[in-house]
Amino acid sequence: MLVRRFCTSFARSNPHPSLLFTKSANAFPNSNLNLQILNPRKTPNSKSFKSFSSSCKMGDGRRPPAVPIPSVESADKVELYRALEASLGSPFRSDPYVPNANPLIIVISGPSGVGKDAVIKRLQEVRSGIHFVVTATSRAMREGEINGKDYFFVSKEEFLTMVERDELLEYALVYGDYKGIPKQQIREFMAKGHDIVLRVDIQGAATLRRILGSSAVFVFLVAESEAALVQRLIDRKTETKETLLVRVATAREEVKHLRKFDYVVVNEEGRLERSVGLVEAIIDAEKARVRQRSVVI
Numbered sequence: 001m002l003v004r005r006f007c008t009s010f011a012r013s014n015p016h017p018s019l020l021f022t023k024s025a026n027a028f029p030n031s032n033l034n035l036q037i038l039n040p041r042k043t044p045n046s047k048s049f050k051s052f053s054s055s056c057k058m059g060d061g062r063r064p065p066a067v068p069i070p071s072v073e074s075a076d077k078v079e080l081y082r083a084l085e086a087s088l089g090s091p092f093r094s095d096p097y098v099p100n101a102n103p104l105i106i107v108i109s110g111p112s113g114v115g116k117d118a119v120i121k122r123l124q125e126v127r128s129g130i131h132f133v134v135t136a137t138s139r140a141m142r143e144g145e146i147n148g149k150d151y152f153f154v155s156k157e158e159f160l161t162m163v164e165r166d167e168l169l170e171y172a173l174v175y176g177d178y179k180g181i182p183k184q185q186i187r188e189f190m191a192k193g194h195d196i197v198l199r200v201d202i203q204g205a206a207t208l209r210r211i212l213g214s215s216a217v218f219v220f221l222v223a224e225s226e227a228a229l230v231q232r233l234i235d236r237k238t239e240t241k242e243t244l245l246v247r248v249a250t251a252r253e254e255v256k257h258l259r260k261f262d263y264v265v266v267n268e269e270g271r272l273e274r275s276v277g278l279v280e281a282i283i284d285a286e287k288a289r290v291r292q293r294s295v296v297i
Ligand SMILES: Nc1ncnc2c1ncn2[C@@H]1O[C@H](COP(=O)(O)OP(=O)(O)OP(=O)(O)O)[C@@H](O)[C@H]1O
Pocket: 110, 111, 112, 113, 114, 115, 116, 117, 118, 119, 232, 235, 236, 267, 268, 269, 270, 271, 272, 275
């Protein structure tokens, strides 16, 4: 689009393209301005547009010599390319217009039983370059759990030392056990260009919003309705009647926080793939943002 807009204004102001620089040196009076507004990402090319604009005057006020441009129908491709280059006064650059997108932090939250783990697990299977942060916890390891995969299991003392050393992005005491997000893991994987996925409850998301502001992407996962959520929790068969009641009552309060998030994904019954696709679409759209989110941990 940039190129098309550029060419249009170029053609309008240059009815005789074979005599490009015999016309006014100010053939693109607004081009520099336009391009900066359209492409505020700091790229080598935004510079190159600038230098292009100034190259019309060759820095010292002289203009590049008029170069005859051969006819498009009869010219050799290389000859045409070189003539265009010569007319513009500098070689065409082949470095990318847009630099690699910044790594993202994607915070996935939502009521208990909505499918956060299911969505994240599937996302990791279908998309590379994603790191799901393993939480540190002071709770005892349960049978079947793997240290470093399900959690990093540490003692209460070790956990508190991590807090003292400011090694955790966010932490909370949950039913008597500490849980926290190690910063080092985020730094390490972001440095490799990976996107980071954090799975937190609604309270954790509120804390992260305070810490990260709009530098991270916040996704709220919901079921299609309260009834569907309760059904899913019953079907999961992991809860007692008491914890079921707590979870559904909490969920009723939690959905009120929806507006604090950037995106909402409805994880419909039997449509896990669609939900994962939506989360992927959000990541892709974020990667295509002109004004990239940038986070420093
Ligand atoms: N789209 C879906 N359709 C049907 N079942 C689903 C869907 N998404 C998840 N589930 C199932 O719902 C149950 C709850 O999902 P999951 O454990 O991922 O939720 P959660 O949000 O991580 O819960 P919690 O916060 O309590 O750990 C699981 O049995 C999971 O397989």
